[in-house]
Amino acid sequence: MKNPKKTKGQLIVLSGPSGVGKSTVISELLSERSDIYFSVSFTTRGPRVGEADGVNYFFVSREQFEGMIERNELLEYAEYVHNYYGTSLRLIQEKLEQGIDVLLDIEVQGAAKVRSRCPEAVLIFIVPPSFEELSRRLHGRATDQEEVIQGRLEKAREEYKEIPRYDYLVVNDKVSDAASEIIAILAAEDCRTRNRMHLVEGI
Numbered sequence: 001m002k003n004p005k006k007t008k009g010q011l012i013v014l015s016g017p018s019g020v021g022k023s024t025v026i027s028e029l030l031s032e033r034s035d036i037y038f039s040v041s042f043t044t045r046g047p048r049v050g051e052a053d054g055v056n057y058f059f060v061s062r063e064q065f066e067g068m069i070e071r072n073e074l075l076e077y078a079e080y081v082h083n084y085y086g087t088s089l090r091l092i093q094e095k096l097e098q099g100i101d102v103l104l105d106i107e108v109q110g111a112a113k114v115r116s117r118c119p120e121a122v123l124i125f126i127v128p129p130s131f132e133e134l135s136r137r138l139h140g141r142a143t144d145q146e147e148v149i150q151g152r153l154e155k156a157r158e159e160y161k162e163i164p165r166y167d168y169l170v171v172n173d174k175v176s177d178a179a180s181e182i183i184a185i186l187a188a189e190d191c192r193t194r195n196r197m198h199l200v201e202g203i
């Protein structure tokens, strides 16, 4: 799948509302495209049951996170529901330089920062088939209280306003279809003239 002659990796940003099934789509995508590097973010929120440090996130204190901000170590960061989340600049730069595609699962403020710092990044927003379906999924999935669910739906409405900033919109009705669409998007991005000029140099 990967273009062996690629000189620089593609930076891929994936955003979507809570409850859309983004992590499931990402798992499916990474099982099909194991050459993609998934960027593990830093966060000040505590680990949830089943989450491991260095796998889901690097869990750090607020002081540590603020140190990273001061030292300019983050490509982007945002405060989301009272916690910091951010992407290490060094980790992803190394991969991109090696020609490896890097996937970021980040929220809309962070995506806007990536857009301004890396205009060539591809931004993909994942939505559920309908808002009613999002509400159904949030109600169906867990032990969250109604108030928390309503908060998430409200946040989703705000996030939807940012959709026009994204390059692609993928509907997660069936996970395998959503993953296939993302794979198709990435294949098309690989074929962009600017990503292929090295193939015709010297002619």
Ligand code: 5GP
Pocket (backbone or CB within 6 Å): 015, 016, 041, 042, 045, 076, 077, 078, 080, 085, 086, 087, 105, 106, 107, 109, 110, 111
């Ligand atoms: P959660 O706490 O549910 O894991 O994540 C909350 C939100 O933070 C999700 O929308 C997720 O995409 C976003 N997020 C995770 N890592 C980062 C990051 O490094 N930067 C930004 N801006 N958002 C992130």
